[in-house]
Amino acid sequence: MTAPTDPEKLRAEIVRNYDQLSPRLQQVAKYVLENPNDMALQTLAVIAERSNVQPSTIVRFAKTFGYDGASQMQELFRDEMLTQPPSPSYAERIRQFNRRAGAAGALAPHDVMQEFADSNILALEHLKNSVRKADLDRAIELIRAANAVYIIGLRRSFPVASYLAYALRHVDKRAYLLDGVAGMLAEQSSMLTSKDLLIAISFHPYAPETAEIATVSKEQKARIIAITDSRLSPIAGAADLCFEIKDAEVRQFRSLTASLCLAQTLVISYAFEMEGRARSQR
Structure with missing residues (x-):
């Protein structure tokens, strides 16, 4: 090689x-x-x-x-x-944070809030420094070009998926949440075509159903945006565009702050893009 x-x-x-x-x-x-x-x-x-x-x-x-x-x-x-601004890696900053936080033990509610807030600040700073402008621009173009956006995120990923479906509909984008109600995930996803976009969200431990839907969608030639925590995630390989997000984890409890921040960025940026296009056509 x-x-x-x-x-x-x-x-x-x-x-x-x-x-x-x-x-x-x-x-x-x-x-x-x-x-x-x-x-x-x-x-x-x-x-x-x-x-x-x-x-x-x-x-x-x-x-x-x-x-x-x-x-x-x-x-x-x-x-x-x-070529990048000097700063500790996310992993090193988490090690530093964990050393400051000390060993697990009984904590007052205010201490718990402080730990979650500090850890989420690190996660948001990492998001700001690691997500590339070109990837955000491409994501907005994929959303804009899609006939409809299908969104899947199960278990821990579900809040991010449900927010995306809710918010995209409020900016007049056809969006469908694949939630698998009554075991009908396959039926819900069967409507995907090559003109559509799948946004797949999955974090470790990865939901196998999400990976299966991503694989099927790829076979149907739909475009795919993956939001996950590793390039080695089972949904990353099928994706046209992959956002690798490091959400905060405090005493084995994981947050979704960075993932939701990215989701909000995608929706609001799409809304601004469409508003700009509408103004230019007047």
Whole structure:
């Protein structure tokens, strides 16, 4: 394999080859995708400790993707950092937050609120810094061009899906929530055509029904936007556009603040786009 020449190409190759990697190399793959700043700044020993593998495994991972060794792969991430504002990675900021928060124990309600608020602030800052303008522009164009938007998000993802369906209808976009009432998820999704858009939302542990609908929709040549927490998510591979969202997690309880912020951004941006088009045609 020819070694990818920039981090984004490497990430794409990791996702494409992930299923063929050994379990140990898959551990490294997840760490590389989720901790780019660590890859740029930390020593091989620290990265190995944090990803729970031997340093030799990281070297083997780098060689699998065509590099001479781990240092050559890490150089890509160092170069990427030079083009971005310096800030700790999301993973490092969460580690810092957890150290400040201390061990789990009985907390007063105000302390719980403070922890959730602080953690959500980190998640929103990560959202602001990680979502690319080009991806948002493309998402708005996909929504605009679609004959109808179908939205699926089950279990923990359901609040985001229901908000999108509700809000899109209020800006005059045909939107349908695939909620699987009475076990009719397959019937609800059968109306999807190549002129439609599916917005699929799923976070770990991923709902298999959402992945199935995404796969079927891809076969029907519908366009797909995925909102998920990893490039290795089962819905990411089928998507035309994938938003990787890191929501806050406090003492094993996860928030949806960043995901809902993205959902609001998509709806309101679509409304502004349509208003601008209407004004230009007057």
